Amino acid sequence: MFMALPPGIPTLSHKRWKKEYRPDNVFLSTSLQKQLLSCATNRSLTPTGADHYPILTVLDFSLGTAMSPEFRNFRNVDWDEFRKELRRQLEPLGVPRRIRNQDDFDAQAYGLHSALAKTVELTVPRIKLSQHMKRWWTVELTARRKELRVLGNEAHKYRYVPDHPSHHIFRQAEQNYQDAIRKQKYKHWEEWMTHVSGKDIWTANKFISGP
Numbered sequence: 001m002f003m004a005l006p007p008g009i010p011t012l013s014h015k016r017w018k019k020e021y022r023p024d025n026v027f028l029s030t031s032l033q034k035q036l037l038s039c040a041t042n043r044s045l046t047p048t049g050a051d052h053y054p055i056l057t058v059l060d061f062s063l064g065t066a067m068s069p070e071f072r073n074f075r076n077v078d079w080d081e082f083r084k085e086l087r088r089q090l091e092p093l094g095v096p097r098r099i100r101n102q103d104d105f106d107a108q109a110y111g112l113h114s115a116l117a118k119t120v121e122l123t124v125p126r127i128k129l130s131q132h133m134k135r136w137w138t139v140e141l142t143a144r145r146k147e148l149r150v151l152g153n154e155a156h157k158y159r160y161v162p163d164h165p166s167h168h169i170f171r172q173a174e175q176n177y178q179d180a181i182r183k184q185k186y187k188h189w190e191e192w193m194t195h196v197s198g199k200d201i202w203t204a205n206k207f208i209s210g211p
Contacts, residue, residue, distance in 0.1 A: 004028045004039040004057060011041055012052050018159050026055055035059045043156055044149040048174045072120060073127035076139050082123045089115035136188035144177050 003025060005011075010020035026039055037060050041053035093111045097104070151170040158164035 001027045002030055002033060004036055005041075005055060006039070009041055010053070011055060013043075013156075013159070015051050018162060020159075024052065024055065026057060028057075032059060035061060044153055046152065048148070048178050070126050070128050072124040074124060076127075077124050082119060085123050086115065086119045089118050136185050138184060141177075141180060141184060144173075144180055148173050148177050 005024075005026040008022075010022050011024040012021045013019070014021065028036065037058040039055065039057045042056050043053050045054045045056075046052075047054075090112075093108075093115065097108075099105050099108060148170075151166070151173050155164075155166040155170040158166050
């Protein structure tokens with residue numbers, strides 16, 4: 001075994017006294033020493049309400065990863081922009097005409113399909129699904145998280161100045177972020193329950209009650 005986290009790096013910030021300590025260590029097997037690329041804390045990634053800093057350990061195993069399939073994320077579409085783009089794509093088709101035969105039908109269907117496909121391509125963001133992703137997560141929460149990290153870094157710079165306004169701003173932003181997460185989780189759960197089928201409930205129960 002060897003110590004992966006270099007000495008002198010604090011891993012905890014006391015919430016009340018604003019002092020930093022090193023109660024945590026990271027040990028790795030000697031066989032992994034050549035694979036270790038880095039081991040350090042990252043204060044900007046500290047979870048809300050936590051006092052321990054995240055410790056990021058990077059190992060190089062040089063293994064290929066399976067490609068996650070990409071899908072269109074219709075949950076995060078700007079529908080106003082979608083409608084505007086669809087109108088632009090439909091303009092070349094002209095005024096709707098009466099369909100008199102199979103050729104007319106095929107031409108109209110092809111034009112509509114092409115307009116929709118082009119609109120989706122230009123306005124609907126792509127997403128890679130994985131078993132670890134949070135289905136309830138939104139673009140707004142991502143923006144809030146980025147803002148919170150910036151405020152957290154600012155408050156950390158003034159950690160020895162307890163009365164600095166950055167600490168109050170960070171705590172307020174942290175509380176707002178936690179509230180936004182709870183509301184979004186609840187909203188996502190309600191939406192899922194509204195459209196859930198008996199098969200979905202059976203599948204969920206199977207996963208929960210399984211070994």
